[in-house]
Amino acid sequence: MxxxxxxxxxxxxxxxxxxxxxxxxxxxxxxxxxxDNRQESPKLFDTLHRSDGTTFIDIGLALATAFSVIGASIGFKFAWGPIYWGLIGAFLGFLLGFIIRLFTEVILKKKKRKLKGKHxxxxxxxxxxxxxxxxxxxxxxxxxxxxxxxxxxxxx
Structure with missing residues (x-):
């Protein structure tokens, strides 16, 4: 045995x-x-064959929804109208959410990823x-x- x-x-x-x-x-x-322990840091973006369960678009989609509603609401007062300002708000909200998530994963969670658990x-x-x-x-x-x-x- x-x-x-x-x-x-x-x-x-x-x-x-x-x-x-x-x-x-x-x-x-x-x-x-x-x-031999891993020398390189784990990949930030997922591939087709491997996923770590984190997503970069969750905050972006929520902020895109919120910003598009706000953009469409105030778009009635501006020259381009509510549809264009809704799309601009959605784009800016998604971009802001993506940047926030990227910052938290790269800067804040980098230390936690290395220290998590026993190896x-x-x-x-x-x-x-x-x-x-x-x-x-x-x-x-x-x-x-x-x-x-x-x-x-x-x-x-």
Whole structure:
């Protein structure tokens, strides 16, 4: 049986490995893989194949609606009339909303995007007998593993 777990790269990873060795798991049965973390910042705009769930047009559409109503209302007093001023208001409202959303995503949420959640930096794979699987899993959870999974190999 194999037990997979992910850890942040800290002292708890070393303590978990040491505890496993003290409980009878040999060094040859423990495999540790460091992960390469993303160096580039995440893409700001979505593609056809990937979406992060944020949109840039939500505030723009709301402001376009509001500004078009205001533009059409005051357009009766101006030379071009309510239709043109409604369209101008919609365009300006959408543009203002898009700029507001772009500013919040690029400037304000940039720091939050980097700090959000824990990041796996190390994968620990432990090959053990089925009777030790529960013990290994408990040890890994006790040493602050981010995630743990058990896989039954074909030989057992």
């Amino acid at each position: 194999q037990v997979f777990s992910t850890f942040e790269n800290n002292a708890f990873t070393e303590l978990a490995i040491t505890t496993l060795e003290k409980k009878g798991i040999k060094k040859e049965q423990i495999f540790i893989v460091p992960l 796996s930096e190390v994968i620990v794979i432990v090959e053990c007998e089925k009777r030790f699987a529960e013990l290994v899993e408990n040890i890994l959870w006790a040493h602050y593993a981010i995630g743990v999974a058990k896989v039954i190999s074909g030989a057992e």
